[in-house]
Amino acid sequence: GQQLNQSPQSMFIQEGEDVSMNCTSSSIFNTWLWYKQDPGEGPVLLIALYKAGELTSNGRLTAQFGITRKDSFLNISASIPSDVGIYFCAGQSTSGTYKYIFGTGTRLKVLA
Amino acid sequence: DAGVTQSPTHLIKTRGQHVTLRCSPISGHKSVSWYQQVLGQGPQFIFQYYEKEERGRGNFPDRFSARQFPNYSSELNVNALLLGDSALYLCASSREAGNYGYTFGSGTRLTVV
Numbered sequence: 429g430q431q432l433n434q435s436p437q438s439m440f441i442q443e444g445e446d447v448s449m450n451c452t453s454s455s456i457f458n459t460w461l462w463y464k465q466d467p468g469e470g471p472v473l474l475i476a477l478y479k480a481g482e483l484t485s486n487g488r489l490t491a492q493f494g495i496t497r498k499d500s501f502l503n504i505s506a507s508i509p510s511d512v513g514i515y516f517c518a519g520q521s522t523s524g525t526y527k528y529i530f531g532t533g534t535r536l537k538v539l540a
Numbered sequence: 541d542a543g544v545t546q547s548p549t550h551l552i553k554t555r556g557q558h559v560t561l562r563c564s565p566i567s568g569h570k571s572v573s574w575y576q577q578v579l580g581q582g583p584q585f586i587f588q589y590y591e592k593e594e595r596g597r598g599n600f601p602d603r604f605s606a607r608q609f610p611n612y613s614s615e616l617n618v619n620a621l622l623l624g625d626s627a628l629y630l631c632a633s634s635r636e637a638g639n640y641g642y643t644f645g646s647g648t649r650l651t652v653v
Contacts, residue, residue: 431582526595527598
């Protein structure tokens, strides 16, 4: 099935470092979501973006809706061990359907 | 408030069997969506239901069907199970249909042997 491209696929970082990841699509989206998934759990919504160029923060997390409407970025500042997990982007197209297309995921590992 | 609840949490089925997965949305949420997540991949959209009507369907065979009940709970049915149907099945709810962020349940882990 269709999936969005996320990069990097995985990353190891030191506690306290900032993290950046992105998500790209060949299609235009009108909504971008960012989720975090822990092992054995469902994804948890972190940030929702509804407008091109929008920049939204949730604590140490900041996400942006790309102005081309084909990409989105997530930044995590001052990472902590509990940031470990898989981060997924999800986009909703303008085609009128209500499905979200998810990315391939970025696996984050934080070294204390 | 209770989140999205799914049952069962795990089950093992044999090829060719049928399975029914259940989902109760957050109170007040009228839309339920189903996703399949194969190990190592992101979730793939299967269905969305809103006010008991199907509002969207992903690229899944007709062996997959779903319905939504008057209390907004939902069932996902899969017939003639294949090994490739082994996955985490996620249910998500939102207040309305449309471009709203979902709240996901913890999923049902289906293993087909």
